Amino acid sequence: MVGEITLKGSAYWNVYAHERLLAVLPKWEPKRDELEQQQRNRRAGMAGEERVIEVLQSAGLPPDTPIFWDVGLPLSPSVFIQMDIVMVLRHGVLIFESKQIAGRLRFVQNPAALQKVENGEVTLVMDCPAAQFEDQRDSFTLWLATRGFRAPVDGSVVFTTNPVIEGPPNLPIISLRELRGFIRSAVQAEPVLSSKDVRLLVNTIEKSRSRFIPYPLCGRYGIDSTKIQWGPRCGCGSQLIKSTERRWNCENCKLQGTPAYGPALLDWFLLRSETITVQQCAALFGIHRQSAWRLLGRMRLTKVEGKGGKHTLYRIDYTDFEALNQLLKP
Ligand SMILES: [Zn+2]
Structure with a gap:
């Protein structure tokens, strides 16, 4: 399951298709600069997620442990839960959000935000990934409950670039090198799902997930x-x-x-x-x-x-x- 779902899933094909678009697009096309910038972000995002998945795959779990990459689930007709990586264990469900921002970062509250700090100055303010994660966790817990699954949902934001982080303690954030330890302690909990429940849950996610289809790209970008x-x-x-x-x-x-x-x-x-x-x-x-x-x-x-x-x-x-x-x- 790990191989077939993760390695060439929708995220892979989205990056591939945009590479091809840039390869065939004439040099003079006015949309080129913007598309190249977006593609750099897309590539970095995928590289970060791949690194998280590689660590999960080498964390000593059974090789058939279900890992989903890039999961979109409808919570209501107008609300979607979008998650980078979802792992289903007998001990519960784990969500991982990968972030690849390097440098000095500061988490602030009221309102929750993540600041990038350079030479003592705030140079960039982003949505707080920890608050986003908590929102996803609550939404996914509700999604599972309405489908009859009583499984705890945990997980974390995973920074893949070793930033220096300032901020309040106890935020759901870890670095890539802490991920194996995180998994080790997660599987020490009492199992709450039977193997049959795990299979049922995996099928339910697989059937409900909606895939974002941006193709054909020329039509999407008006080219x-x-x-x-x-x-x-x-x-x-x-x-x-x-x-x-x-x-x-x-x-x-x-x-x-x-x-x-x-x-x-x-x-x-x-x-x-x-x-x-x-x-x-x-x-x-x-x-x-x-x-x-x-x-x-x-x-x-x-x-x-x-x-x-x-x-x-x-x-x-x-x-x-x-x-x-x-x-x-x-
Ligand atoms: Zn040639």
Whole structure:
């Protein structure tokens, strides 16, 4: 469960898709600077969460211990609980929120906030992650209770960058190196859930979690997809030019070869459209319709028949991470 849920889940694909968008986006695109800045934050956030998960996976727990990454659960039609990492143990449920802010940090109260302090001056004021964590914990406890689970919810904010922290004691904050100790003491408590309860709870979370689907990204950011060159790219990032049926050239590295079509199809789905027609696929790779039809038929896509066999579409399911993975590794 750890592997399948965490390693290439929605957070991974969100970062991957934005990397691809920046790779194919023309240099002159005006939205580029803002997208690059957001992507730096997204990458740092994911790196921090990955470090927390790595520590959890090496904390000496059974290898099938359920760990969820990036969980959104509806509490009411208008209220969502958003959690970085959720771990289900027989001893209770743990939430971990990763924070990667370095330097000198000061927690203040009334109202709760986190200040970044440089040379004695407050240079940045953020929402208090400890207060956010407590809010998530209360909401998740309520969510569990309304579904009949009586399990204690604990956890912590985890700082992955070793900041110097000032503030009141007893805040739910730990550093990455304290995380193993935290887990060790959590599993010393009396178990409150049976193995069957754990399985039931895992299934309930899995069924209820809603995944944020930002794709296709061009539509989301209002980027004109006709201004982007689609089709296979070289490892160096340059567009490949087709010379013969099987040969493509990279003008940048002067290399020749047969590209993998999967990653280019994945770019299409994540960035441009949820669907592709046989004709569009044939045009994308300069191949015959029959070859395009065979190529699409091999992928984990849903075929949607058009009238009289024409305009047949192939649709991707963005929540089917195996389908995305298959395209990445054809
Ligand atoms: Zn190249």
